[in-house]
Amino acid sequence: MILIVRALGRFCIVAISALGRLVLFALATLSHVLRPPFYPREFFNALLNVGYLSLPVVGLTALFTGAALALQIYSGGSRFNAPEVVPQIVAIGMVRELGPVLVGLMIAARVTSSIAAEMATMKVTEQIDALVTLSTAPMKYLVMPRVLAGLLAGPVLVAVADSIGIFGGFIVATQTLGFNPATYLLNTVNFLTPADILSSMAKGMAFGFIATLMGCYYGLNSGRGALGVGTATKASVQAAAVLILAANFALTAVFFTA
Amino acid sequence: MIIFENIYKSFGENHVLHGVNLTVEHGESMVIIGGSGTGKSVLIKTVLGLVEPDSGRILVDGEDVTQIKRDAFLSRFGMLFQGGALFDSMPVWQNVAFRLQRGALKRPAGEAREIAIEKLRRVGLAPEVADRFPAELSGGMQKRVSLARAIAAEPEIIFFDEPTTGLDPIMSGVINELTREIVVEMGVTAMTITHDMTSVDTIADKVAMLHRGRIQWCGARADLAHSGDPHVEQFVNGRAEGPIETLR
Ligand SMILES: Nc1ncnc2c1ncn2[C@@H]1O[C@H](COP(=O)(O)OP(=O)(O)OP(=O)(O)O)[C@@H](O)[C@H]1O
Numbered sequence: 001m002i003l004i005v006r007a008l009g010r011f012c013i014v015a016i017s018a019l020g021r022l023v024l025f026a027l028a029t030l031s032h033v034l035r036p037p038f039y040p041r042e043f044f045n046a047l048l049n050v051g052y053l054s055l056p057v058v059g060l061t062a063l064f065t066g067a068a069l070a071l072q073i074y075s076g077g078s079r080f081n082a083p084e085v086v087p088q089i090v091a092i093g094m095v096r097e098l099g100p101v102l103v104g105l106m107i108a109a110r111v112t113s114s115i116a117a118e119m120a121t122m123k124v125t126e127q128i129d130a131l132v133t134l135s136t137a138p139m140k141y142l143v144m145p146r147v148l149a150g151l152l153a154g155p156v157l158v159a160v161a162d163s164i165g166i167f168g169g170f171i172v173a174t175q176t177l178g179f180n181p182a183t184y185l186l187n188t189v190n191f192l193t194p195a196d197i198l199s200s201m202a203k204g205m206a207f208g209f210i211a212t213l214m215g216c217y218y219g220l221n222s223g224r225g226a227l228g229v230g231t232a233t234k235a236s237v238q239a240a241a242v243l244i245l246a247a248n249f250a251l252t253a254v255f256f257t258a
Numbered sequence: 259m260i261i262f263e264n265i266y267k268s269f270g271e272n273h274v275l276h277g278v279n280l281t282v283e284h285g286e287s288m289v290i291i292g293g294s295g296t297g298k299s300v301l302i303k304t305v306l307g308l309v310e311p312d313s314g315r316i317l318v319d320g321e322d323v324t325q326i327k328r329d330a331f332l333s334r335f336g337m338l339f340q341g342g343a344l345f346d347s348m349p350v351w352q353n354v355a356f357r358l359q360r361g362a363l364k365r366p367a368g369e370a371r372e373i374a375i376e377k378l379r380r381v382g383l384a385p386e387v388a389d390r391f392p393a394e395l396s397g398g399m400q401k402r403v404s405l406a407r408a409i410a411a412e413p414e415i416i417f418f419d420e421p422t423t424g425l426d427p428i429m430s431g432v433i434n435e436l437t438r439e440i441v442v443e444m445g446v447t448a449m450t451i452t453h454d455m456t457s458v459d460t461i462a463d464k465v466a467m468l469h470r471g472r473i474q475w476c477g478a479r480a481d482l483a484h485s486g487d488p489h490v491e492q493f494v495n496g497r498a499e500g501p502i503e504t505l506r
């Protein structure tokens with residue numbers, strides 16, 4: 001019994017101190033946002049990698065999810081004789097929840113892992129040390145551009161995912177379920193509120209921040225050797241995915257209760 | 259002038275530095291020798307703040323390195339890392355010109371490139387290498403690019419961590435000459451780690467031997483051959499038997 005309590009206590013201490021280090025790292029990153037020097041080229045590279053190159057995978061997952069959602073809602077809605085709610089529910093489901101969450105998880109898989117692996121390799125091969133000796137702060141040169149790119153690309157990716165998801169539902173509904181295209185679109189547009197869209201963008205921003213920050217944090221704190229790189233990459237994706245889902249719950253609670 | 263005062267450093271149970279005292283005079287070429295894993299690289303990194311000593315002080319021109327303003331301080335140094343540590347995301351010339359492309363020493367891209375190519379030539383690399391990526395080069399070539407990067411911004415103090423390891427004998431000779439030239443011509447203070455006794459003969463003003471976390475012996479290069487220290491004896495002559503145990 002005492003052993004269990006002790007183990008639990010130790011776990012809590014470790015967890016809290018890890019969280020504390022993360023928060024400190026996040027604050028340190030944000031404190032660099034407005035202070036020069038800035039590295040525009042690094043920033044545009046990061047934007048390309050986080051945003052533009054994520055478009056195909058984000059688009060495809062959103063398309064299939066929206067399409068499947070339409071089928072599910074149609075069959076579920078039919079059970080209580082309300083199959084016509086498909087456009088409204090697809091819109092609200094994509095914009096409020098699925099769009100942001102899909103984007104979050106996809107960039108955790110794609111962006112967090114690549115940032116963590118790249119930075120951990122730089123750490124292991126002393127490239128981070130070399131940066132420091134060349135009077136360049138890794139926080140500024142490596143972390144800031146990537147996190148800023150995540151903050152900006154997140155909402156854009158979510159907007160794309162929302163639209164393509166709704167489009168996927170639209171295709172299925174109009175081609176196989178017999179919905180009228182014009183009525184479908186009208187129902188979608190009329191049903192969504194500014195708050196829905198705003199919550200979607202806010203989530204995109206938060207998830208972009210979390211995904212890039214986790215990649216940087218675990219990469220820079222990597223252990224030594226190839227094992228260190230592997231562990232850092234795995235841990236970064238796990239942490240990003242869990243934190244993104246937790247943040248999603250928190251933001252949903254903030255936007256849609258009361 | 260660099261002064262190490264009673265430096266201690268452990269990584270967990272691994273006590274690496276155990277009271278290192280050493281003085282490197284201005285404009286002097288100090289060579290550090292010592293067995294593999296004795297902490298030579300760690301010792302150099304403490305000066306640059308890459309490794310924080312557990313206790314002790316390091317003074318550079320009388321100023322404590324932990325109290326100093328980092329950016330201006332670091333711009334006085336050049337460092338050749340043991341593993342090269344080239345940025346694999348950028349071509350060779352941008353690696354060499356890294357310092358010349360940003361910050362206080364920034365110059366136009368064309369000029370930075372010219373300087374990079376000139377430094378590459380000095381380490382025996384043709385201008386064609388400038389546009390290749392580090393991963394496309396051999397180990398010895400990477401080492402020389404790294405050396406070019408270390409000297410590109412003409413620092414006052416340079417650290418070379420095994421500059422000739424992995425080079426063929428002729429190229430080692432070229433690099434030794436170059437190191438000598440840099441110290442004499444540019445009047446820099448240099449600290450070089452090496453296992454290569456030919457290097458020691460060419461570039462050292464003074465030699466210090468690190469053993470069991472302390473400076474075992476320190477003296478002029480001319481005195482190395484008759485140091486009277488059995489550890490130094492054994493090391494310099496490369497004998498398996500002697501006071502230094504080979505199982506570490
Ligand atoms: N960041 C680190 N974390 C843990 N241990 C370290 C770290 N850096 C160095 N060490 C340990 O410190 C000791 C000395 O390492 P160092 O690299 O300074 O050796 P060295 O004298 O340069 O050896 P070599 O001639 O082989 O390069 C080694 O046992 C190494 O494992």
Ligand SMILES: [Mg+2]
Nearest residue numbers: 298299340419
């Ligand atoms: Mg070493």
